[in-house]
Amino acid sequence: MSSESARVSSCDTPTCSSDAETITPEGYVCESCAAKIAVEYEQARERDLEAGSGEA
Numbered sequence: 144m145s146s147e148s149a150r151v152s153s154c155d156t157p158t159c160s161s162d163a164e165t166i167t168p169e170g171y172v173c174e175s176c177a178a179k180i181a182v183e184y185e186q187a188r189e190r191d192l193e194a195g196s197g198e199a
C-alpha cells in the first residue's frame with residue numbers, strides 16, 4: 144500500500160478541472176458538472192416519454 148495521501152480524482156468532464164465529488168452515468172465528476180448532467184438526463188428522459196408514448 145502506498146503511504147501517499149490519496150489524491151482527489153479530478154472531474155471526468157474534459158473541459159473541467161474541478162475535483163470530482165459525485166458519481167454519475169457520465170463518470171466521476173464535480174458537483175456543478177453532476178448538476179448539468181442531471182438536467183441533461185432529465186430532459187432526455189422527458190423526450191423519451193413524449194416520443195415513446197405512441198409506440199406499441
Ligand SMILES: [Zn+2]
Pocket residue numbers: 154155156159160161172173174175176177
Ligand atoms: Zn466538473
